[in-house]
Amino acid sequence: MxxxxxxxxxxxxxxxxxxxxxxxxxxxxxxxxxxxxxxxxxxxxxxxxxxxxxxxxxxxxxxxxxxxxxxxxxxxxxxxxxxxxxxxxxxxxxxxxxxxxxxxxxxxxxxxxxxxxxxxxxxxxxxxxxxxxxxxxxxxxxxxxxxxxxxxxxxxxxxxxxACAGVTTYSAIKKFGSRIHEDPVVIIGAGGLGMMAIEVLKALGAKGAIVVDVDAAKREAALKEGALAAIDARAPDAVEQVVKATGGGARAVLDLVGATPTVKLALDACTRGGHVVIVGLMGGDITLSLPIIPMRPLRIEGSYVxxxxxxxxxxxxxxxxxxxxxxxxxxxxxxxxxxxxxxxxxxxxxxxxxxx
Ligand SMILES: [Zn+2]
Ligand SMILES: [Zn+2]
The missing domain is CATH 3.90.180.10 (Medium-chain alcohol dehydrogenases, catalytic domain)
Structure with a gap:
């Protein structure tokens, strides 16, 4: 056959x-x-x-x-x-x-x-x-x-x-531990994974999601899905908007894009003790001043499926x-x-x- x-x-x-x-x-x-x-x-x-x-x-x-x-x-x-x-x-x-x-x-x-x-x-x-x-x-x-x-x-x-979008976002979100119940999670990228991440956060009884994306239709869809706020990644004050929406800076950022500008935004939008989990494979590289990592202190982690x-x-x-x-x-x-x-x-x- x-x-x-x-x-x-x-x-x-x-x-x-x-x-x-x-x-x-x-x-x-x-x-x-x-x-x-x-x-x-x-x-x-x-x-x-x-x-x-x-x-x-x-x-x-x-x-x-x-x-x-x-x-x-x-x-x-x-x-x-x-x-x-x-x-x-x-x-x-x-x-x-x-x-x-x-x-x-x-x-x-x-x-x-x-x-x-x-x-x-x-x-x-x-x-x-x-x-x-x-x-x-x-x-x-x-x-x-x-x-x-x-x-x-x-x-x-x-x-x-x-099997992928689900388990990938679930595994990444679990890496934030209990902070998902204390503070909103900033989600960069509102494609298939972003929508799934919003559902996973809801299922786990998390505080909520603040979504960042360049596309207006995707931001709209994220708000419909229950995101607390949706921010245009290309806005000149995108970082300030995230800081404001999180009440002083993000403690948990899930980067589902993983490109140079999104990882930069993720790191800049973090408060002291912020945790960034990178999942996206869009690509690129960043230059990071090393004393920033211990002094802020920042936690940068990758998550694969x-x-x-x-x-x-x-x-x-x-x-x-x-x-x-x-x-x-x-x-x-x-x-x-x-x-x-x-x-x-x-x-x-x-x-x-x-x-x-
Ligand atoms: Zn996949
Ligand atoms: Zn093996």
Whole structure:
């Protein structure tokens, strides 16, 4: 039986429709029929083929071991259709017919990070849609049933973003600890991740979000979603506005863009003891006077996607009705190249979810 996949065959060129034999699950593998696959900003970087390190330097994806052709999408929801012969009792309740969201941040299973349960920071990652084929296809192979989180009656289109946008913002916000209950969190970037971050803060009973974005439509959407304030990142007094909105300077800033001007804004808007978590991979570099770090004192931390237990916590929050889905728009899988183009132009509010 044949299946469709949309692959990156050449960086920067439209994704190519390839017909392939539907794989059969071997060993502990599980075959999942894709019901919904989200299009993420990092898919854009993989498609382009590099990350911008600033100062004219680029980190090529080939250097990270990413090989083409590759089927993108790491935000996958689908139905279990077949389980490999060794998925056995460990497969638990993963039976044919189970609707699940797939944890895509898979490690080697052997290194110290994997053994600690932090497969997301494995040094030999096997992530779906990055190192292995992902969800812009009719079917996807998942290496082990433990990476499937049962959706219950949740809508796969609404749940798909949990696998990246959800777990990434959840893991980053958890790094702020109890201060989310004491002070508003400043969120830079109101795209798919920004909307999700607002929902996560609401689900965790946080004080609230102050959103910063260059785009008026995205600021409007953030306010509708419940943000306390929305500030234009390009306003000449953007820093002063954040300081005012936070009542004297931010204690928690989540930078979902990760570009030179946004990280500068994040650091400038912090009060003493401020904590900046950088998630975005837009790229660039900054020059920072070192005495500032101990004297303010500042905490600058990176956060990369999230762990399987964090995804399970997040799905539980949504299944229990404590968290609302963030805005999504579903499109037929065949429109993937138009969706990619719209995302590249920054014209998308919320998440685009492709449906095979
Ligand atoms: Zn992603
Ligand atoms: Zn590992």
């Amino acid at each position: 044949q299946m469709r996949c949309y692959c990156v065959t050449h960086h920067g060129q439209p994704l190519e429709l390839v017909q392939r034999e539907t794989p059969q699950p071997k060993g502990t593998e599980v075959l999942v029929r894709v019901k919904a696959a989200g299009l993420c900003h990092s898919d854009l970087h993989i498609w382009e083929g590099y990350y911008d390190l600033g100062g004219g330097k680029k980190l090529s994806l080939a250097d990270r071991g990413i090989k083409l052709p590759l089927t993108l999408s790491h935000e996958i929801c689908g139905e279990v259709v077949a389980v490999g012969p060794e998925a056995g009792p460990e497969a638990g309740d993963v039976k044919a017919g189970t609707m699940a969201v797939v944890h895509p941040w898979i490690g080697c299973g052997e290194c110290t990070a994997c053994l600690r349960g932090e497969e997301n920071i494995c040094t030999k990652p096997q992530s779906l849609g990055v190192m292995r084929d992902g969800g812009f296809a009719d079917y996807v192979i998942v290496p082990h049933p433990r990476y499937l989180v049962d959706l219950g009656s949740l809508d796969p289109v609404q749940a798909a973003p949990l 999230g762990t399987l237990p964090e995804l399970r916590e997040l799905v539980a929050l949504m299944r229990e009705g404590k968290m609302q889905p963030s805005p999504v728009s579903s499109r037929p899988l065949g429109e993937i190249n138009a969706a990619l183009e719209a995302l590249a132009q920054g014209k998308v509010v919320g998440r685009q979810i492709m449906v095979p």
